[in-house]
Amino acid sequence: xxxxxxxxxxxxxxxxxxxxxxxxxxxxxxxxxxxxxxxxxxxxxxxxxxxxxxxxxxxxxxxxxxxxxxxxxxxxxxxxxxxxxxxxxxxxxxxxxxxxxxxxxxxxxxxxxxxxxxxxxxxxxxxxxxxxxxxxxxxxxxxxxxxxxxxxxxxxxxxxxxxxxxxxxxxxxxxxxxxxxxxxxxxxxxxxxxxxxxxxxxxxxxxxxxxxxxxxxxxxxxxxxxxxxxxxxxxxxxxxxxxxxxxxxxxxxxxxxxxxxxxxxxxxxxxxxxxxxxxxxxxxxxxxxxxxxxxxxxxxxxxxxxxxxxxxxxxxxxxxxxxxxxxxxxxxxxxxxxxxxxxxxxxxxxxxxxxxxxxxxxxxxxxxxxxxxxxxxxxxxxxxxxxxxxxxxxxxxxxxxxxxxxxxxxxxxxxxxxxxxxxxxxxxxxxxxxxxxxxxxxxxxxxxxxxxxxxxxxxxxxxxxxxxxxxxxxxxxxxxxxxx
Amino acid sequence: xxxxxxxxxxxxxxxxxxxxxxxxxxxxxxxxxxxxxxxxxxxxxxxxxxxxxxxxxxxxxxxxxxxxxxxxxxxxxxxxxxxxxxxxxxxxxxx
Numbered sequence: 001x002x003x004x005x006x007x008x009x010x011x012x013x014x015x016x017x018x019x020x021x022x023x024x025x026x027x028x029x030x031x032x033x034x035x036x037x038x039x040x041x042x043x044x045x046x047x048x049x050x051x052x053x054x055x056x057x058x059x060x061x062x063x064x065x066x067x068x069x070x071x072x073x074x075x076x077x078x079x080x081x082x083x084x085x086x087x088x089x090x091x092x093x094x095x096x097x098x099x100x101x102x103x104x105x106x107x108x109x110x111x112x113x114x115x116x117x118x119x120x121x122x123x124x125x126x127x128x129x130x131x132x133x134x135x136x137x138x139x140x141x142x143x144x145x146x147x148x149x150x151x152x153x154x155x156x157x158x159x160x161x162x163x164x165x166x167x168x169x170x171x172x173x174x175x176x177x178x179x180x181x182x183x184x185x186x187x188x189x190x191x192x193x194x195x196x197x198x199x200x201x202x203x204x205x206x207x208x209x210x211x212x213x214x215x216x217x218x219x220x221x222x223x224x225x226x227x228x229x230x231x232x233x234x235x236x237x238x239x240x241x242x243x244x245x246x247x248x249x250x251x252x253x254x255x256x257x258x259x260x261x262x263x264x265x266x267x268x269x270x271x272x273x274x275x276x277x278x279x280x281x282x283x284x285x286x287x288x289x290x291x292x293x294x295x296x297x298x299x300x301x302x303x304x305x306x307x308x309x310x311x312x313x314x315x316x317x318x319x320x321x322x323x324x325x326x327x328x329x330x331x332x333x334x335x336x337x338x339x340x341x342x343x344x345x346x347x348x349x350x351x352x353x354x355x356x357x358x359x360x361x362x363x364x365x366x367x368x369x370x371x372x373x374x375x376x377x378x379x380x381x382x383x384x385x386x387x388x389x390x391x392x393x394x395x396x397x398x399x400x401x402x403x404x405x406x407x408x409x410x411x412x413x414x415x416x417x418x419x420x421x422x423x424x425x426x427x428x429x430x431x432x433x434x435x436x437x438x439x440x441x442x443x444x445x446x447x448x449x450x451x452x453x454x455x456x457x458x459x460x461x462x463x464x465x466x467x468x469x470x471x472x473x474x475x476x477x478x479x480x481x482x483x484x
Numbered sequence: 485x486x487x488x489x490x491x492x493x494x495x496x497x498x499x500x501x502x503x504x505x506x507x508x509x510x511x512x513x514x515x516x517x518x519x520x521x522x523x524x525x526x527x528x529x530x531x532x533x534x535x536x537x538x539x540x541x542x543x544x545x546x547x548x549x550x551x552x553x554x555x556x557x558x559x560x561x562x563x564x565x566x567x568x569x570x571x572x573x574x575x576x577x578x579x
Contacts, residue, residue, distance in 0.1 A: 099559045192539040206538060235544050304524040315499065322500070324572050326563035333575050337500070345502030353501055357492075357511065358518055360499040374525050376535030381528070383536055416517045432539020456540065 001026055002162035003479065006071055006219035009165055013060060013070045020053035020060070020070030024114050027072050031116065031163045034483060038139050040148075040158040042077045043085055044117035052114040059112055068226055069112030074167040076155050077118035078125055079105050079210070080199040088201045089123040089133040089151075092327045092347030102199025103231045104168060104210050111226040116164050120154030123349045124318065125175055125203045127151050128421050131412050132351045139408075140183060141480045142446055146405040149179030155213045156183040160447075161483040166214040166223055170200060172207045173306050174400075174425025177437040180213055181400035181449025184439045186466065186476060187213045188220045191457050192432030193238035195224075196231035204313035205236070207306075207429050216476050217438065217466035221245035224459060240457060248460045249467040253287045256465070259294035259393030264424055270403045272443030277399045280440040280450045283472055284397075284465070294393060296385040301378050302427035303419055308362055308375035309430070314352075315359025321347060354415060383431040386453075395465060396453040399424055400437045404446035428453050436462045439475035447475075487512045487519070 001023075004012070012018040028046045035041055049072065056070035080086045080098035082105075087093045101109065109115070122132040130138040130153025138153045140146040141161040148157040152169030156179035159167050169176040171189035180187025188211045195210040202208060212223035225245050231237040260281065265274060285291055323329040323343025330346055333339035348356070362371035389396060401421060411418040428435040433456060437449035450469075454462045470476050492512050496503045503511065557570055566573040 096563055099556070099562065193542075232547070236538070236542070238540065238542075298528075301525065301528060304522045307518060307522050308525070319500075323565065324574055325561075326565075329565035335575050336577055339575055340500040341497075341502040344500055348501070353499075353503070354511065354514055354518070356499045356501065357495045357515060358522075361495050361515070361519075362522075364495075364498060370526075371522065373535055374530060376537055377530035377533040378525055378528060380533055380536035381530070383539070415514050416521050419518075419521065430539075 002030065003477070004165070005215045006165040007216070007222060010067055010071050010222070014065060016060065020056040020114060021050060023070065024049050024053040024072045024116070027116055027164055034161060035163060037144060038141060038157050038161055039136050040120055040138050040154040040161070040163060041074065041117045042087055042089070042120050042135050042154070045084055045115060049114050049116050056112050056114060066111055067222060070114060071165060072114040072116045073108065074116045074119050074155065074158055074164040075105060076121055076152055076167065076169050078121060078170050078201045079168060080201070081105050081115065081118065084118065086118070086201070087134070088125070089121040089135060090347065090349065090352070091134045092321050094134065094328065096326055100199060103196035103233060104200065104227050107226055107229070113226070119152070119158055119167055122151035122153065123352050124201070124314070125151040125170055125172055126314070126351050126355055128174070128178055128418055129406070129411065130154065130179070131408060132349055134349060137408055140405050141483055142184065142405070145407055146446065147182070147408055149182035149405065151175040152213060153179045156180050156185055156187065159183070159185045159213050159215065160479065162479055166212060166219055168210060168227070169213045170208060170210045171429065172204050172310060173429045174422040176211050176213060177400050177425050177435055177449070177451060178422060180437040182405040182447065184447030184475070184478065185213055186215060186217055186220050186439065187211070187437045188224060188459065188462065189429070189435045190224060190228060190459055191434045193236050194434070194457065194459070195227050196229070196234040196237050198231055198233040202317040204310040205317060206313060207310060216470055217463050218246070218249060220466070221249060221463045243460050245460055245463050248464050251464045253284065253289045253465065253468050256289045256395065257393040258284055258289050258291045259389050259396045260291060261294055261296040261299065261396060261398055263296050263299035264398035268402050268423070269399060270443070273399050273401070273403060273448050276441035276443055276448040277450055280469065281397060283469060287468060287472070292393060294389045294396065296389060296427065298378070298382045298385050299427055302382055302430060303423055305375045305378045305382065306426045306430060307358070307419060308371050309379065311355040311359035312363050312372050313359070315356045315363060318352070318356055351415070379430050382427050386431045386433060390455045395461060398451050400449035400451040404443050404448060424451060432456065434459045434462055436466055438466045438469060439478070441475055487516050
């Protein structure tokens, strides 16, 4: 059963060959048996899941089921879930029981989806290895000595190990695509504003975007259809129709123009990763796509620009954690300032503190123009690179990461080296574009992802191209053998 | 550039973060490394380029100034470390 995709499981439920309670119990058993070595979940909500499954079974029985009714999924622990601890991977929120549901959680729940639990993540979504979690590191299911990527590392590892058919994630600079690539699953970061940020704990508000991690593109289409849509509660949510993402999956690729950025195939890219990516692109040529070289000349500025914009916004957003209204509070504060400082000093981990301090520094008096304003100007140049490219091509392809998964501890003492592992995903986030990672093969036994980048609100095309590749390849069907 | 100890102390104060004395050299080294990375920005001339604050260059949506939420103080205060009669309690600010 574990090899079945979300789409296939949904069909079995609708045909009543399987009940949601049976299916939910099956995945709860797998989590209990196998997650001890992965640590991909922070909270497992078994009792509530079985209740939701029973409700779903009733809906199916009376013919009121939708396409996702009764399928179990997991939510990244950044999404507020009413009555369930929502920790964001931080000691700061270890005691926080969300008083309401995030819009994404609410929408999935309305669609009849069952929640298995909350997945592990880098603290406040800041990290590329999932080593920054208060609840401990997550292991890569393909090799426990390696990281799963981050920040949605728990979601990616859980889907890769088939502990859940699908999971939600969030992506600020690559946090869906990079772990999807490193764990060999399908991950989609939608266009900025496509999925509501309401109830999704904020890191960098001009970049944050939620999206699905699944086995296949077909599953991602189903998930995104349920997650996406205008939300008046999110002031940056875009008022746009949600297309039927499943309807266009089988569009032919004849004549589709694919651009390969020269900057994404230059120094720093591991040879094994490059070979896998080039082979995948050769498959697209066989399917009738036209492949051309393009330039994104400001690529090398994306990481420096991001490490001004994101920490500045993080520093502002995380000022709300003050030990007064919710979250961790220090013992015996001497005065209000001591309460703020020690509550925050004790509640946040090292990487979060580093980013808050970088943000506080770049936004402090006298530095704003040189840092934040300068970064916003560069952000426009980076965005314009993509717009020029999309005048010539329909979609951009390249690697997701410069290497496959790295060993735990390999980069954890060197923040800048860790940041550079997001070089191919960060520019896409700065430009607010949709990006996707799909399994494209292996290098030295570890998964490699192919990145697909589309123009704003062109998720349908990304899903179409990803699905067509998954019709002629079976990389997305492969799972670690010892996760039986 | 290289950040000094007192600069780290100042930044930590601005961010209201208590930092152990022993951790300051580590933060100084890490933050200096990050600012060196960020300084690559200065190599590019951005004269005349408009800042991009929102990926779609959109402005914030406005709504009618009407009450849309019900009072749910008790539920929302259930996570508070210390409350009394609907108020959040903090150490005494004024003697």
